[in-house]
Amino acid sequence: MEFFSWAMTTNYIPYIISITALLLLLEQISYLKKKRFLPGPTLVVPFLGNVISMVTNTTKFWEIQSSYAKSTPLGISANYLIGHYIVYIYSSDLSHKIFANVRPDAFHLVGHPFGKKLFGEHNLIYMFGQEHKDLRRRIAPNFTPRALQTYTNIQQRIIIKHLKSWCDKSRGNSIPLRILSRDMNLETSQTVFVGPYLNEEARKRFNTDYNFFNVGLMALPIDLPGFAFRNARLAVERLVQTLAGCAEESEKKMKAGEEPTCLIDFWMSENLRELSEKPFEYSYREFGGHLFDFLFASQDASTSSLLWAITLLDSHPHVLERVRKEVANYWVPENDAVITGEHLREMKYTEAVAREVVRIRAPATLVPHVAGVDFQLTENYVVPKGTIVFPSVFDSSFQGFPEPDQFDPDRFMEREEDRVYKKNFLAFGAGPHQCVGQRYAINHLMLFIAMFSTMVDFKRDRTDGCDEIAYVPTIVPKDDCRVFLSQRCTRFPSLD
Numbered sequence: 335m336e337f338f339s340w341a342m343t344t345n346y347i348p349y350i351i352s353i354t355a356l357l358l359l360l361e362q363i364s365y366l367k368k369k370r371f372l373p374g375p376t377l378v379v380p381f382l383g384n385v386i387s388m389v390t391n392t393t394k395f396w397e398i399q400s401s402y403a404k405s406t407p408l409g410i411s412a413n414y415l416i417g418h419y420i421v422y423i424y425s426s427d428l429s430h431k432i433f434a435n436v437r438p439d440a441f442h443l444v445g446h447p448f449g450k451k452l453f454g455e456h457n458l459i460y461m462f463g464q465e466h467k468d469l470r471r472r473i474a475p476n477f478t479p480r481a482l483q484t485y486t487n488i489q490q491r492i493i494i495k496h497l498k499s500w501c502d503k504s505r506g507n508s509i510p511l512r513i514l515s516r517d518m519n520l521e522t523s524q525t526v527f528v529g530p531y532l533n534e535e536a537r538k539r540f541n542t543d544y545n546f547f548n549v550g551l552m553a554l555p556i557d558l559p560g561f562a563f564r565n566a567r568l569a570v571e572r573l574v575q576t577l578a579g580c581a582e583e584s585e586k587k588m589k590a591g592e593e594p595t596c597l598i599d600f601w602m603s604e605n606l607r608e609l610s611e612k613p614f615e616y617s618y619r620e621f622g623g624h625l626f627d628f629l630f631a632s633q634d635a636s637t638s639s640l641l642w643a644i645t646l647l648d649s650h651p652h653v654l655e656r657v658r659k660e661v662a663n664y665w666v667p668e669n670d671a672v673i674t675g676e677h678l679r680e681m682k683y684t685e686a687v688a689r690e691v692v693r694i695r696a697p698a699t700l701v702p703h704v705a706g707v708d709f710q711l712t713e714n715y716v717v718p719k720g721t722i723v724f725p726s727v728f729d730s731s732f733q734g735f736p737e738p739d740q741f742d743p744d745r746f747m748e749r750e751e752d753r754v755y756k757k758n759f760l761a762f763g764a765g766p767h768q769c770v771g772q773r774y775a776i777n778h779l780m781l782f783i784a785m786f787s788t789m790v791d792f793k794r795d796r797t798d799g800c801d802e803i804a805y806v807p808t809i810v811p812k813d814d815c816r817v818f819l820s821q822r823c824t825r826f827p828s829l830d
């Protein structure tokens with residue numbers, strides 16, 4: 335009897351095997367049909383695709399994908415990841431074609447795999463057309479020279495405070511700077527965006543919630559009590575509420591005719607001005623949501639750029655020397671003065687260094703988009719609907735520019751390679767969704783480079799492979815940027 339039932343069961347096994355084999359075959363055929371003549375792996379692991387090699391060594395995975403793409407003049411390659419057909423784009427020209435065609439009937443920015451669930455459908459990056467254009471127009475006054483000048487003062491106070499504490503922490507030992515600079519950047523963006531409206535307690539809650547959010551970003555999207563993803567979603571909800579409250583407070587203050595002292599103030603003043611011309615509907619919650627997008631968009635990319643700046647200044651002492659010289663013409667820490675917006679505009683070499691850091695180590699290397707329709711990308715190749723395309727802004731930096739592997743800030747001085755190879759500088763994206771915060775981001779990087787170089791003596795704690803690229807998922811030095819730090823100025827400035 336036992337044997338009989340066992341034999342019965344085994345009789346089904348061949349069927350199960352053949353059905354599974356058939357499904358795998360269909361999946362394989364579907365992949366090859368989409369891939370057509372594109373370079374990329376011919377066989378893919380069922381369902382998972384190549385996600386295992388991607389997770390075990392992300393850097394290597396994208397390097398291989400990039401060499402596939404470079405292997406033909408077309409400049410694109412294919413692969414398969416967890417049930418998704420993907421197309422990788424090496425060529426600057428084709429990347430531009432994606433960025434220029436972000437609209438409901440072509441490509442949609444993805445941002446994060448579970449982004450819509452986590453921070454809602456109304457995120458700036460999911461908007462299209464006139465509505466998106468109008469919002470971008472209203473955001474522009476947040477980044478005028480006058481507004482940036484206001485932020486500069488806030489940024490410097492916070493940078494000084496953190497550099498001081500880094501030096502205290504180091505005391506002869508090397509310390510990893512990734513988390514420390516992320517904390518510094520979070521405090522900076524928080525204060526620049528809504529500083530006057532967060533009291534000490536609100537700030538503490540804010541930081542705890544932002545931490546829940548960061549953990550959730552890396553978690554599986556399991557929306558159940560106790561899971562990291564649910565915690566993150568609820569934390570985002572609270573953060574947006576808090577930020578909405580800040581917008582409301584700011585509006586009151588701006589209505590009363592006070593001077594703007596942070597980003598939301600500039601935004602609310604512009605809003606009030608537009609309202610007086612032509613009434614329209616808006617809610618504080620909406621502002622809260624957008625402010626949250628700003629926080630999210632500014633955090634990790636900025637941190638990445640700061641860490642690479644340290645790494646590259648350490649390995650290029652003559653560049654560091656020139657930065658120190660230039661800064662000394664405008665700013666001496668012991669004078670207790672601030673670096674002004676005017677100074678920043680005149681520090682041409684420091685700006686060239688900041689741009690070169692962002693070129694050679696584009697913080698957000700890939701900007702994933704999903705194809706909403708079949709899209710004719712090249713003469714012969716149609717990207718099938720549902721494909722996730724990955725324009726590589728990282729690869730673009732190594733096209734056009736002469737000797738692209740050289741860290742050479744001089745390319746952005748007399749040689750004006752920023753103008754000549756504008757097309758290849760894609761680190762901030764292109765087209766309708768191009769980074770709104772780029773001027774602020776460059777200012778922040780410049781301020782950091784200027785102050786760090788001037789106030790701190792530093793040396794990288796070099797280990798094998800410490801400068802290799804790690805994905806977190808913006809890119810950072812593999813060792814989280816370990817350095818020895820000590821105070822270089824005779825005393826840290828006091829700006830109050």
Ligand code: HEM
Nearest residue numbers: 458459631632635636639762763764767768769770771775
């Ligand atoms: C070095 C630092 C930064 C880098 C490399 C960077 C890069 C990018 C990239 C590649 C995009 C997508 C562009 C596209 O799809 O064409 C983007 C979008 C965006 N960035 Fe940045 N970013 C940085 C800093 C910032 C900062 C500091 C802010 C805020 C103050 C910010 C706010 C935004 C926003 C709001 C968007 C979405 C724009 C839209 O969808 O219309 N970014 N950024």
Ligand SMILES: *[C@@H]1O[C@H](CO)[C@@H](O)[C@H](O)[C@H]1NC(C)=O
Nearest residue numbers: 390391393394395397799802
């Ligand atoms: C990942 O791959 C790169 C080569 O692309 C290699 O240099 C690096 O050591 C690898 N990292 C790990 C952790 O294996």
